[in-house]
Amino acid sequence: MPHLHHGALGSFPVSLFLVIFTALAYLRGWLHLRSTSLKVIEAWRAGSFVLGLFSIWAALASPIAVWDEALLTGHMIQHLLLMTFAPPLILLGEPVMLLLHGLPRGFVRSIIGPLFRWRPVQVQQLGRGFAQPALCWLAAVAALVVWHVPAAFALGMQSEAWHVVEYASFLGTGLLFWWPVVQPWPSVARWSGWSMILYLFLATLPCDILSGFLVFSERVAYPVYLSTSRQSGLSVLADQQCAGALMWTCVTIVYLVAGAILSTHLLSPQISAAPEIDQSCSKPALFAVLPPYFSDLCPCKHRKIV
Numbered sequence: 001m002p003h004l005h006h007g008a009l010g011s012f013p014v015s016l017f018l019v020i021f022t023a024l025a026y027l028r029g030w031l032h033l034r035s036t037s038l039k040v041i042e043a044w045r046a047g048s049f050v051l052g053l054f055s056i057w058a059a060l061a062s063p064i065a066v067w068d069e070a071l072l073t074g075h076m077i078q079h080l081l082l083m084t085f086a087p088p089l090i091l092l093g094e095p096v097m098l099l100l101h102g103l104p105r106g107f108v109r110s111i112i113g114p115l116f117r118w119r120p121v122q123v124q125q126l127g128r129g130f131a132q133p134a135l136c137w138l139a140a141v142a143a144l145v146v147w148h149v150p151a152a153f154a155l156g157m158q159s160e161a162w163h164v165v166e167y168a169s170f171l172g173t174g175l176l177f178w179w180p181v182v183q184p185w186p187s188v189a190r191w192s193g194w195s196m197i198l199y200l201f202l203a204t205l206p207c208d209i210l211s212g213f214l215v216f217s218e219r220v221a222y223p224v225y226l227s228t229s230r231q232s233g234l235s236v237l238a239d240q241q242c243a244g245a246l247m248w249t250c251v252t253i254v255y256l257v258a259g260a261i262l263s264t265h266l267l268s269p270q271i272s273a274a275p276e277i278d279q280s281c282s283k284p285a286l287f288a289v290l291p292p293y294f295s296d297l298c299p300c301k302h303r304k305i306v
Contacts, residue, residue: 015061019053026095029102041094049093055086060167072225076243080250082167083174091182133180133191133199140177141206143169148210154224181258193266200255207251214244
């Protein structure tokens with residue numbers, strides 16, 4: 001059975017190069033901002049972004065990627081890394097802003113700038129669209145449910161192309177799901193913080209149903225694993241139960257931690273912003289360090305961008 005990590009995208013050299021290139025571009029942008037004495041992005045955010053990239057590499061090209069050939073638990077680890085761990089870590093690093101500063105100026109000015117100003121993908125509209133919790137929640141649930149239907153699961157295991165689509169949908173919908181929770185630039189907050197706690201709670205329900213089925217079912221849900229070698233010593237059914245328990249535990253803990261952080265932030269005293277900063281800016285400090293040729297991307301049109 002061909003797998004993604006045997007193909008070009010998941011091969012060790014290509015994946016490692018992409019991770020290193022993205023990390024270097026991000027860190028270049030972070031160092032550029034630090035050199036201007038504008039400590040907009042804390043060091044922990046840079047570390048979070050790099051750890052998120054490493055999680056993606058671990059899911060696609062590390063030895064973990066080989067485990068899904070023989071173990072459903074290995075597949076579940078990949079799923080959790082791509083949907084539950086990597087996306088919030090990456091978004092916490094404010095990736096769009098830092099990559100704008102880190103990529104070559106000519107490339108940003110000639111390619112990224114016109115793309116952001118292109119009407120169908122204007123950055124403000126993208127920020128508002130990605131901040132719609134209903135859309136983000138439905139996309140993540142759809143990816144979770146569809147790819148765990150036995151027929152779709154078998155298709156992904158037997159076709160390298162569909163395996164690529166499966167992993168891309170896990171990562172893409174994971175980023176969508178966490179976007180309204182983390183609210184990185186250029187997101188525009190449209191929902192209250194308390195609604196995000198409900199959003200996280202509702203997101204646990206599909207995961208609980210799926211993981212509960214895997215844990216308590218006495219039938220093998222994915223017969224494709226019946227034909228694989230069992231080098232781990234686990235039976236197919238025990239492996240299935242282990243995968244379900246892993247999903248149940250990890251998703252519950254991650255969402256609980258995220259909800260606790262949001263609650264703490266909402267209950268803590270808020271420091272009033274300076275009067276010269278327009279409150280319509282969700283990230284006013286970040287807008288202040290936009291590259292000059294992106295000054296019109298700030299919704300506060302009257303504000304001076306340095």
